[in-house]
Amino acid sequence: MPPQPPAATPGTAPVAHLRVQRVRPAYRQVADELRTQILAGTLPAGTRLPNEGELGRAFGVSRSTAREALRVLSSQHLVETHRGVQGGTFVSEPDPARVVEDVGSALGVLVMTPQLHVSDLLEARLLLEPAAARLAAQRADAETVEAVRSAAAAHRDARDPSGFVGHLDFHTTLLMATGNLMLTLMGQPVNDVLRTRLRREGVEAHEWDKVDACHREIAEHVAEGRADDAEAAMRDHLVELRRLYERDGFWT
Amino acid sequence: MPPQPPAATPGTAPVAHLRVQRVRPAYRQVADELRTQILAGTLPAGTRLPNEGELGRAFGVSRSTAREALRVLSSQHLVETHRGVQGGTFVSEPDPARVVEDVGSALGVLVMTPQLHVSDLLEARLLLEPAAARLAAQRADAETVEAVRSAAAAHRDARDPSGFVGHLDFHTTLLMATGNLMLTLMGQPVNDVLRTRLRREGVEAHEWDKVDACHREIAEHVAEGRADDAEAAMRDHLVELRRLYERDGFWT
């Protein structure tokens, strides 16, 4: 609130003056109604909604208004639209990857405010990933173990950007290896944000080698079901990584 | 993909047939461009964008298209619009509460799919909250301690819906007491989902009393800085709660 409401003249109640939406616009009402029906399961995934014209008529609004409502829902990944005959608006299948993207994007906004510090992300990761390593070691089946191993083995040149991505893929793979989607949902956005914010220039090649070695060690612990070792190794690894981030000095 | 593409006749490349957006619609391009500028900081929070007409002209599109772009951004809480003179479209201040809401809503969608099980949420919470209790015990200042205490003390009739909310407020308060917003961001949506899904009918009054007692015990551990005890008590509490959820039997 830039212009600070004029300090409630004496006698008048200290009315909250702060930009309130008195009436919900029609497009919002339509969007809310449809969202409610989707979340309630009345409109299951895959359902084809009426075309924009009919939809508008059904709600007693114009096509433009109906379209704006659909834009809202589609930007929340609740519906998707396709053109052409056989096109239309369809209720979306829930997609964890989209959730991860959205959360990551939202974190990206928050992470540069005083409210959320990079060190908070590192701390959260330090809670999450060692525990994830433990669970992975306890649960991973042969196929999953293979995935973790190959993610750890993925080599990269120090100069190849895709290699850097490959490095973080190990953490992602490990989160998924727990078999608990919720852990991926919580951990992956953190990794995404960190990836976009770490300046790679200050990191030497031999340090990347060390990182790789840690990954392979953790992968082996997981492969052989040594939960305690996996957890400890991951914790050490993250502490080490934290030093890199700190030296990079990008969080002022 | 219901109609399974016709198995690529020999000779033709196995073209991915799966509903692709060949061209990005104009409203999406405009939205993406604006989003990029907002995330990059070119348009800092509080900035007033040109009115819809000018914005459209600036991008070479009509006002309707510009509006649809703005609807997308506003549904992602990147901008907000106000009517009247002095109204317009403004870049939003980042708001953690919105992120929590959005994530919670997205989880609500996922949690009824085979991909995400309620037990996954409980497991994630079992990782997160004991650690949060430990951090809170280590860090909480006097004011925070008081908040945690009063959240634990908040009594409710077994029949009062608001009391149930009050109960979960303790967990929320504790997450916030860590001083690490990221932990709140990860833990709160889980609690929100669980709250909306637990059927309260099967729970006896004396069981609620037990819950309250646990909360007060944890609060005291936090207040006196006993990190180990706080962590252990929270773990025990969650395990106990898990029994309630299991007996409730709502996850099939």
Add this chain to the structure above:
DNA sequence: CCGACGCTAAAGGTCTGACGTATCGCGCCA
């Protein structure tokens, strides 16, 4: 007989122009 080409209908995408309506500042009037 079969495959390639092209037409056509359905639905979303975009444009234009108009009018409704919420707000707020300013100046008039009591």
Add this chain to the structure above:
DNA sequence: TGGCGCGATACGTCAGACCTTTAGCGTCGG
């Protein structure tokens, strides 16, 4: 001096038209 109403501004909504994409289907040629 203080309350009230006018008017400017920008979003909200509507109506109708035309463009573009897409898939199905029918036709034509090999």
